[in-house]
Amino acid sequence: MEFDTIILGAGAAGMMCAAHARGRVLVIDHARAPGEKIRISGGGRCNFTNLHAAPENFLSNNPHFCKSALARYTQWDFIDLVSRHGIAWHEKALGQLFCDDSAKQIIAMLVEEMTRAGAELWLRTELRELQKTESGFALSLDQEGNRHNLTCRNLVLATGGKSIPKMGATGLAYDIAEQFGLAMTETRPALVPFTFTDGRFKPLAGVSVGVRATAGGASFDEAMLFTHRGLSGPAMLQISSYWREGEPISIDLTHGAALFDTLRAQRQAAGRRAVTTELARHLPARLVDALAPDLRLSGNLADQSDAHLKALCQQLSQWRLTPSGTEGYRTAEVTLGGIDTDAFSSRTMEAKSVPGLFAIGEAVDVTGWLGGYNFQWAWSSGHAAAQAL
Numbered sequence: 039m040e041f042d043t044i045i046l047g048a049g050a051a052g053m054m055c056a057a058h059a060r061g062r063v064l065v066i067d068h069a070r071a072p073g074e075k076i077r078i079s080g081g082g083r084c085n086f087t088n089l090h091a092a093p094e095n096f097l098s099n100n101p102h103f104c105k106s107a108l109a110r111y112t113q114w115d116f117i118d119l120v121s122r123h124g125i126a127w128h129e130k131a132l133g134q135l136f137c138d139d140s141a142k143q144i145i146a147m148l149v150e151e152m153t154r155a156g157a158e159l160w161l162r163t164e165l166r167e168l169q170k171t172e173s174g175f176a177l178s179l180d181q182e183g184n185r186h187n188l189t190c191r192n193l194v195l196a197t198g199g200k201s202i203p204k205m206g207a208t209g210l211a212y213d214i215a216e217q218f219g220l221a222m223t224e225t226r227p228a229l230v231p232f233t234f235t236d237g238r239f240k241p242l243a244g245v246s247v248g249v250r251a252t253a254g255g256a257s258f259d260e261a262m263l264f265t266h267r268g269l270s271g272p273a274m275l276q277i278s279s280y281w282r283e284g285e286p287i288s289i290d291l292t293h294g295a296a297l298f299d300t301l302r303a304q305r306q307a308a309g310r311r312a313v314t315t316e317l318a319r320h321l322p323a324r325l326v327d328a329l330a331p332d333l334r335l336s337g338n339l340a341d342q343s344d345a346h347l348k349a350l351c352q353q354l355s356q357w358r359l360t361p362s363g364t365e366g367y368r369t370a371e372v373t374l375g376g377i378d379t380d381a382f383s384s385r386t387m388e389a390k391s392v393p394g395l396f397a398i399g400e401a402v403d404v405t406g407w408l409g410g411y412n413f414q415w416a417w418s419s420g421h422a423a424a425q426a427l
């Protein structure tokens with residue numbers, strides 16, 4: 039069987055690409071259903087894009103690579119598509135757009151778009167062999183025990199990254215890149231909770247607090263959640279993409295607030311209030327209790343000198359913690375790094391040294407922040423490749 043294009047992976051990027059590609063297109067996936075990560079994303083409501091998506095929200099060895107694709111298929115284009123399909127959505131916070139009802143609507147929309155474009159979808163299908171031919175590629179596939187030998191002019195790698203192997207994530211795109219001599223950047227779990235092996239945060243599990251988290255030169259103002267294993271919540275997931283083993287994370291619990299001035303004013307107005315009671319007006323009470331011994335919190339506000347209050351605010355604004363590690367690919371939302379973009383055209387996503395070979399989505403070394411940015415990259419890069427097929 040001959041196809042113009044075969045797309046490996048019926049995830050976000052692969053389906054988007056198939057919906058816009060010309061010619062005879064086949065999408066293959068080893069899963070039982072397409073778009074499994076879309077289905078579980080955003081707590082089942084899919085944070086499908088971000089109003090503020092811009093190149094600054096992406097990490098890559100080449101920060102310029104994502105610019106062209108993001109500019110040619112924007113968040114507004116995807117919002118338009120979603121709206122045309124009558125899918126109701128809302129902005130949750132920080133420009134993050136979610137379906138009102140279900141992430142399954144996004145999958146149904148992409149399947150409908152793919153089908154309308156004439157693309158075929160083969161599920162439960164594995165790649166057994168891949169070879170370059172003079173005019174393209176020869177593939178041997180296994181579909182539930184049946185062998186198929188196919189050829190195609192274009193091959194699109196859209197099998198994503200390594201996060202959540204239980205959901206069928208594999209390193210297939212990386213293996214194929216290697217087969218064709220394309221470089222990889224270091225891959226690591228990202229948008230992932232931190233672990234502390236000493237279990238120090240167990241008593242605080244479930245407590246959430248707004249913080250500014252800083253590591254590796256980046257800062258995020260979002261919520262932090264204490265867990266049985268360590269620290270999670272959007273602030274920690276975001277900063278995990280910038281953190282490296284052995285390095286501390288700096289946490290500002292004052293969230294840039296003028297806490298010192300507030301504490302001084304309260305000392306004047308309510309001097310007999312316990313300092314822990316006053317702090318519990320600004321931070322979760324369980325956290326204040328847990329921090330009290332380390333911060334030597336005792337006595338009333340009236341007992342606290344200016345110097346003591348200043349030192350206290352400084353400690354609260356520069357809480358330095360060194361995680362033991364992260365929860366790894368088991369729970370990471372994305373893989374940081376991937377197929378090195380240097381070998382690809384940023385306009386078409388085609389490998390410069392292997393005509394007809396394309397890579398899109400998470401498989402490529404472009405990783406978005408938390409908040410709908412990773413799907414936007416999947417839509418934009420999938421669309422960019424489709425224009426060149």
Ligand code: FDA
Nearest residue numbers: 047049050051068079080085197198210399400410412413
């Ligand atoms: P994706 O992983 O979507 O698709 C890859 C496809 O390839 C899969 O269908 C897989 O089965 C298939 N495949 C893999 N190996 C194969 C093989 N060997 N043979 C055949 N097929 C193979 N992002 C965001 O912007 N907003 C959000 O709300 C969320 N939420 C979220 C929650 C959770 C729990 C996770 C794990 C991730 C997110 N993300 C997210 C990230 C987002 O899901 C991710 O970045 C995109 O799905 C990447 O799209 P791709 O198409 O590149 O890969």
